[in-house]
Amino acid sequence: MGLLAQGSPLSWEETKRHADHVRRHGILQFLHIYHAVKDRHKDVLKWGDEVEYMLVSFDHENKKVQLVLSGEEVLETLQEKGERSNPNHPTLWRPEYGSYMIEGTPGQPYGGTMSEFNTVEDNMRKRRKEATSLLEENQALCTITSFPRLGCPGFTLPEYKPNPVEGGASKSLFFPDEAINKHPRFSTLTRNIRHRRGEKVVINVPIFKDKNTPSPFIEAFPEDEEAARASKPDHIYLDAMGFGMGNCCLQVTFQACSISEARYLYDQLATICPIVMALSAASPFYRGHVSDIDCRWGVISASVDDRTREERGLEPLKNNSYRISKSRYDSIDSYLSKCGEKYNDIDLTIDKEIYEQLRREGIDHLLAQHVAHLFIRDPLTLFEEKIHLDDANESDHFEVQLTDFENSAYVVFVVLLTRVILSYKLDFLIPLSKVDENMKVAQKRDAVLRGLFYFRKDICKAGGNAVVDSCGKAQSSPELAQEEYTLMSIDTIINGKEGVFPGLIPILNSYLENMEVDVDTRCSILNYLKLIKKRASGELMTVARWMREFVANHPDYKQDSLITDEMNYSLMMKCNQIATELCECPELLGSSFRKVKYSGNKTDSSSN
Known part of the structure; x- marks a missing residue:
């Protein structure tokens, strides 16, 4: 969530009065930073990960699981015992939107050596152990993307009722303000989004139509006209920022060697986002219902949509x-x-006006239009103490998986892919409108097996020094551009198909064969890639598919798309047992915890 400033947050009406001032000075700050770093080259390629966690409590007697609203207290203790006592502590902890959430990162960024890949999972295990040691009996630290009964009555501990009347931050029918982090930034952001928009946020998630699901599926909100207008038939209605920002994700952050390299990677990875989203799908349930989507991207997007009715057309x-x-x-x-x-x-x-100002200051067209596009929006949170600043010196997701092994696999896969992109000068670019279409497909149920994604056919065309702007100077006709990409399955993109596409995993394996890598690191990397390979082929389930199967086979499930407290308890118990390695889950993980056999320069990755 980033660093939290201390101060007095302003209301939306107060923030709105300062919006132009903030925009003007934001541009000046951007220009100062850009001109200070534009000629920097050969920075070390550093990177890191961020894992968000939920705190849960199991009531074994009543077979119920709830989100524990103790995130701030746990965070304070973690920071006091960690970074405040030892600047070189191996982990760092930060707040998140939900008062039942915390975020953990490595204490120092990872560097450029291949051996760093062999430390990621160990560090994630340290984080889990650290935070778990502070929890009470029957409490657990869960890496789940979305809590299945988030927004259902009594989903928090202590239990609080929502406050839909004026005065509440979200005015949600389902999500109590007490579930929002107590730092004033979070409640102010929630309230200001609603005030700027002129109404509550609206999230409609398609319901999964099972055998006994009512058709049409309609929820009635007779005492709330706004909800009655906003909710749709055959959809699960959500009305608060917490339904998006109260979910968890896994993030990877990179420091490139130069601005030009950073811009190149930014573009290339944009095309990979929907592919990894489908591969890491882990959020099929919302407000106690089985949905017809597997990823929460559209949910989190809608949960912070502050656009007015005019801006939405x-x-x-x-x-x-x-x-x-x-x-x-x-x-x-x-x-x-x-x-x-x-x-x-x-x-x-x-x-x-901002675009012209940036161009006059020497910013190139592409970067100038990008910044000028970002600045069409108003600032949403502003601290009274931060209105007037020295512009020269101030400047103010994948889906998370159940286990540290899985999360490490996705981190290593993406970071290794960036190395290969830069080393081989790969080019994944397709028209950006097709990336948008891919993002929509990636969220659908079982997209990893059923979806088709636009992807570039020849990713080695760039040639030369693509990082420093030599590619792209020759313009292509629209007809030629259409020949550069085609629809592919995730299996083809990841594992390859003869005569169609070489596959990302084979390319990564080829890269590894040409690198000096110690035996343990090589085995770990191949183990991680094996998980990705088998998720793409369908040999192993995504977390979303596994959760659906678990619920469908639960003795209490009535094939009506409803998840009861007891079903949720059973699911979360199983998730926690898998995450803490108390039980195996071959459908989800295979036997991937075992090291891959290694002999000399030959690696046997064919074993299960």
Whole structure:
């Protein structure tokens, strides 16, 4: 969630009065930073991961599991025993949106050597052990993307009722304000999004139609006209920021060697996002219902959508300046490298004055339009103490998996892929509108097996020094661009298909064969890649598919798309047992915890 400033947060009306001031000075701060670092090269390629956790409590007698609202207290103790006592402590802990959530990262960023890949899982295990040691009896630290009964009556411990009347931060029918982190930034952000939008956020998740699911599936909200208008038939209605930001994810952060390299990686990884999203699908349940989606991307996007009705195109522009096509939390709208310029086929709304100012200051067209696009939006949280600053010196997700092994696998896969992209000068770019289409497909149920994704056929065309803008100078005709990509399955993209695509895993394996890597690290990496390979082929289930199967086979399930307290208890107990390695789950993990056999320069990765 980032660093939290201390101060007095302003209401939306107060923040709105300072919006232009913040925009003007934000641009000045950007320019100062850019000119200070634009000529830096050969920075060390550092990277790190962030894992978000939920604190849960098991009531074994009543077969019920709840989210424990003790995140702030646990975080304070973790920081006191960790970084405040020892600057070199191996873990760092940070707050998150939910008062039942915490976020853990390695104490120091990982570096550029291959041996670093062999330390990721160990560090994640340290984090789990550290935080778990502070919990009470029958409590656990869970890495689940979305709590299945989030928003259901009594889902928190202590139990609180929602406050839908005026005065509450979210005015949710389902999500109590007590479940929001107590730091004023979070409740102010929640309230300001609602005030700027002019109504509560609206999230409609399609219901999974099982044998006994009512058709149409309709929820009645007779005492709330706003909910009655916003909810849709055959959808699960959610109405608060907590339903998105109260979920957990796994993040990987990179420091590139230069700005040009960072822009190149930014573009290339944008095309990989929907692929990894489908591979890591882990959130099929919402507010006690079985949904027809496997990923929470659309949910989190809608949960922070502060656009007014005018900006969403529902009313003529009168009080606002722009139509804005997406929530502020959504897929990217423009590539930043010269390689990607010809694939920028999405209409970009920009602040023309800011764009011209940036161009006058020497910012190139692609970066200038990107920043000018970001600044069409208003600031949402502003601290009174931070309004007037020295502009020269101030500047103010994948789906998380059940186990440390799985989370490590996705981290290593993505970081290793960045190394290969840079080393082999790979080019994954396709028209950005096709990436948007891929993002929609990736969220669907069983997208990893059933979805088809636009992907570039020849990823080795770039040649030369693609990082420093030599690719992309020759313009392609639309007809030629269409020949560069085609629809592929996740299995083809990850594992390859003869005559169609070489596959990312074979390319990573080829890279590893040419690298000096110690035996233990090589075995660990191959073990991680094996998990990714088998998830892509369908030999192993995604977490979302495994959860669906678990619920479908539960003796209490009535094939009505409803998840009871006891079903949720059984599911969370099983998730915790898997995460803490108290039981095996071959459908989800195979036997991937075993090391891959290694002999000399030959690696046997064929074993289960």
